[in-house]
Amino acid sequence: MLPQAFRTVVPPLGNVLIAMVKNTSIAAGFAVTELTASLSRLSNANGGEILLVLLAVVIGYMLITLPSAYAISRVERRVAILR
Numbered sequence: 001m002l003p004q005a006f007r008t009v010v011p012p013l014g015n016v017l018i019a020m021v022k023n024t025s026i027a028a029g030f031a032v033t034e035l036t037a038s039l040s041r042l043s044n045a046n047g048g049e050i051l052l053v054l055l056a057v058v059i060g061y062m063l064i065t066l067p068s069a070y071a072i073s074r075v076e077r078r079v080a081i082l083r
Contacts, residue, residue, distance in 0.1 A: 007079045009073050014072030 039057045043050050 003079075008079055010072070010076050010079055014069075014076065017072065018065055018069055022061070044075065 039053065042053045042057075046053055
């Protein structure tokens with residue numbers, strides 16, 4: 001029964017994982033240092049280079065989410081139910 005349940009649960013869990021990574025700014029409410037809070041500090045410190053700081057933060061999020069999405073996609077295809 002567990003393999004059948006695992007096949008059904010993989011896509012929603014993958015979506016939740018990616019959403020959680022994207023929504024890390026909520027962690028700032030709990031005084032956890034995260035990427036968006038770092039962006040505001042870096043932009044205040046480097047006002048003339050705001051575009052580079054913003055680009056670095058975007059690339060940071062992409063380095064986290066794109067490999068996760070690729071890995072989850074591979075797992076989904078591997079455990080997919082053939083119909």
